[in-house]
Amino acid sequence: MTLLFDIAWTHIRGRLRQTIVSIIGVMLGVGFSIAMAGLMQGSQDDFVATLIDALPHVLITDEVRIPPRQPATRIYDAVAISGLQPRDDRRGILNPTAVTAGLRVWVPGTFSASLSGQGVIRYSGKEQGIALTGIDPKAELAVSSIEDDIRQGSFEALTATANGIVIGDTLADNLGAELGDTFSVTSASGVLKQFKIVGLFHTGISVSDNGVGFVNLKSAQILLERPNAINQIKVRLNDVNTADIVAARIEAETGYKSVAWEEANEGLLEAFKIRNTIMYTVVGAILLVAGFGIFNIVSTIVHEKARDIAILKSLGFRQHTVMQIFVLEGLSIGVLGSLAGSVLGYSLCWLLASIKFEIKGGPAEITHLPIAYEPVHYAIAIAFALASAGIAAFMPARAAARLNPVDIIRGAT
Template sequence: MLYGAKMAWRHLGSAPGQTALLVAGVAAAVFIFIFMSALIGGLAELLVNRTLGNQAHVTVAAPDRPLPLLVPAQGRHILAARQASTSPSLGLAAPRAWEATLAAFPGVRVIAPKLVGSGVLIRGEVTRPVTLTGLEPGRESAIIRFERSMVAGTAALAAGGVLIGETLARDLGLSVGRAVTFRADNGNSVTLTVSGIYRLGLGQLDEAAAFVPISAAQAVLERPGRVSAIELKLDDLYAAPAVAARIAAATGLDVTPWTETSAQLFEALRAQGNTGLILKVFAMITVVIGIASALMLTTFRRRGEIGIMRAFGATRRFILYVFVLEGALIGLAGGLAGALLAVAALSPFPPIEEVQPGQLPVDLGQGSIGLAIWLTTLGATLAALLPARAAARLDPVEAIQQ
């Protein structure tokens, strides 16, 4: 084996130009593989951050209440035994107990209750319809990342405070510290002080949403001790359908994964992943074809040398080993060179969270560097099998005569 390795190394060193060209070709293919992996992974992460970054992966709510159907009977109305329709639930009672239950499910990373209602914000004679959302103080940024989006004030919710979007603040002429009145659909009103102004880049949240402590929302909406939903973020957002199914089966609650509410986004991400896989496969095919072609040419040029080796007792297995090892060495060297080139070229790109418009969202962490080197070495080894078998089958007499 050691002698075979020396022979393979000597063969590669006897034609340094050809070997260097082979390694460079493999390195280029590996660089493309890593770059495409990093770019496609970065695009997916950017898309997720810009869309799902401020959304729950799974939403847990109380099921709608069934309504009885009134049917006429003998000139009067009675309640039918069957149910004809449903009405919205009053929300989840005892949210703390439900939070403890949900925390026990594997994969759940973040739990945040919320209470949602509607009404208008009033400042002087100016009113704007808004969705009022009550959040747990200390967990304001658990789902929506307010801490990264503040343009004024603080994301922390205090008693009597309200967070509003930049567009809504501009429409109402509000700034941090100014007072505004919220009037709920049930007629209740409360005066709030603007504690923070954010810009999320999401129209509905920037233009028509207000966030207050959940206790304030429960009071003005007359929902004491209740929440509209409990939102979850998972370790793996793509596991949302499976986690949602387990929670629904165990609790009987209405559980909705993001793959249902954002089905088009889910399909887009899946299509993007399939496209990336196809590009990677083509990159590997390029490596295999290139190495196989070059080694076939090497086999033809060294027919005489191979014949002499066979005449001196070299077995077919030995010849096969030498040529396969050459392919593996070329693949390994090219893989390492391509990986180093990719790291040097892609490291200066900013993290996905800091990508600005017009910049490529390249995430080197998703470049599959180790996989690229391993696949390249394996592909090069397999590519060397065909020329290696051809070399091992050479008749020594005919080879020497040529």
């Protein structure tokens, strides 16, 4: 095999300029592939982490996916019921304490029962809709990172203030309200209640910052006229990756719709997949172009070295062996390009990660591009580059192997 390497190496060294250009082609393909993958994966990871932080890992609601079968249809096969009107008002999760206690037995994580509903804020002549969530502040803090997003006041102040409310800073700005101000909230059924702002948060998610408010569970139950009711249980798992399995089991055991964070953001995660597909297609195209470079150089060498091929075959080299020489040439370019590309990719990642961005909107903050340093990105780029190099070299190599030495020797003489 060392002889084949020696011959292959002398061939590509003899075409040094072309070889370097081909290596650069592969290097750019691999380098940009790694950098793009790192950037995309980094932004995706960052986004998902934010998402996981902001949302419960599993959200149990008082809905059911499949309406329960009526008793008559369960007993008699011939019974069919149509035009059945579902009950308008959802009753909430029945016996939530028992449900939560049942989950605590086997679900590794923390829970927070809440009651959600809609209301309208009236303040200094302005009206704005709000999604109210009645919570137990301590339990809520165990399942969400809202405390980290508090800009003024505190979330725990809800415990001490029975009519306290924590709202987004954007909503407060729109209303012209400040910490300590009091406004009224009217529920859909017309119940009015006064709330005092005890905290302002900024999550960076505009829907939350402009339309969500947290109040004590009791206050929400009074406002929404649903005493002792809850309609949501938020679950924060110790292992976020088990959310799908846990949600499915909860739903099977309780009958209530349980949505894992992946399902809740299915569209977004699908968009990531499409984005990654586009990225790898672009990278593949780059490496394909690099492959043409390799095809070109190996074809040229085969053409130039026809006499060498003839003599090697006359000496007793098999077709397969001759082919190996030229495939080795292509792979050598692929390997060198991949190594250089890996260094380039790492450098680009490092460079991108070091660029500082000043984000304005709320409190000014400086951030960096999120970059993921994943070995799998290098492995994919290198594998693609080597496959591209191998295929590109294979075609001229096969042509070389099939050369008839007699034709070449006759031509030479």
